[in-house]
Amino acid sequence: MNEKRLELNKKGWNVIADEWFGSTSLPIYAPHMRTETELNLFEVIEGKKVLDIGCGSGHSLKYMGDHKASELWGLDISSSLLKNTKNYLNDNSYHAKLFESPMEINPGIPENYFDIVYSIYAFGWTVDLERSVELVSKYLKSGGIFIMSWDHPLLSCTTVEDEKLIIDKSYHDLRLMSISKANEEMYLLNGRCPHI
Numbered sequence: 572m573n574e575k576r577l578e579l580n581k582k583g584w585n586v587i588a589d590e591w592f593g594s595t596s597l598p599i600y601a602p603h604m605r606t607e608t609e610l611n612l613f614e615v616i617e618g619k620k621v622l623d624i625g626c627g628s629g630h631s632l633k634y635m636g637d638h639k640a641s642e643l644w645g646l647d648i649s650s651s652l653l654k655n656t657k658n659y660l661n662d663n664s665y666h667a668k669l670f671e672s673p674m675e676i677n678p679g680i681p682e683n684y685f686d687i688v689y690s691i692y693a694f695g696w697t698v699d700l701e702r703s704v705e706l707v708s709k710y711l712k713s714g715g716i717f718i719m720s721w722d723h724p725l726l727s728c729t730t731v732e733d734e735k736l737i738i739d740k741s742y743h744d745l746r747l748m749s750i751s752k753a754n755e756e757m758y759l760l761n762g763r764c765p766h767i
Contacts, residue, residue, distance in 0.1 A: 576698045577648065577673045586651075595692040596630030600720035607634075612718050616640050619686035622710055624674050624703075624719075625693020629656030629667070635687075636665040643667035644685070646674060648696075674706070675699045682709045690719040 598607035607613060616638035623632050626645030636643055643660070645667050647653050653669050660667055672678035674690075674697055688707050697703040707717050730737050 573675070573698045577675070594627075596627065597634035597691055599691075601692050604720065613638075613687065613689075613716075616687070620644070620684060621687045621689065622646065622680065622685045623667075624688060624690040624707065625696065626656050626667075626669070627652055627691075627693065629659040631689070631691045632656065632660060632667050633663050633665060636660075636663070640687075644669075644680065646670045646672055646678070646680065648673045673698075674703045677706055677709070680706075680710055683712050685710050685712060686715050688715065688717045692720050694719040 595601060600606065600610075616635055618639065618641050620642040621632075621635045621640045622644040623635070624646050626632055626647050629645065632643045632645055643665060645653070645656055647656065647669075648671070650671055653671050656667070656669060670678040670680060674694070688710050694703065711717060
């Protein structure tokens with residue numbers, strides 16, 4: 572069942588890749604959230620080997636390059652997004668080692684290698700949270716850090732009716748939810764994402 576959902580997500584992202592060019596990337600973590608400039612979660616980037624899970628259009632990788640990361644690596648499920656990443660980084664004189672794969676599968680990324688693994692507004696697209704976290708842990712060297720952003724779980728538990736905010740499902744409901752974007756069925760963790 573998860574393989575089918577991964578294929579649907581890949582197909583959907585290939586269709587909508589250009590719509591998302593440059594959206595929600597560092598220094599921005601997510602809509603309505605404080606930025607990396609304010610939070611300084613990464614502290615020192617210079618000289619670090621970094622891996623971007625769900626690298627999208629490459630804007631967060633460029634941010635890392637601008638802050639002098641020593642190696643740029645990216646992973647994304649979508650060939651269209653990776654094409655955008657490669658072109659955008661080339662246009663800005665950066666090179667990254669890029670992998671087309673779902674985050675639930677290691678396509679050849681080295682283990683115990685990265686100082687920083689991050690996922691900016693992409694990790695919620697996993698269809699197997701436990702496996703994705705396990706792989707991130709394997710990619711990181713001892714003392715490495717993982718930083719990710721996603722919607723607050725309460726966002727998917729609420730609807731608006733007659734200007735009232737209604738909680739309509741459990742905060743603890745972590746099932747995969749189906750959404751439609753550009754008439755493509757896609758799946759994400761923990762609910763509806765109104766920004767899509």
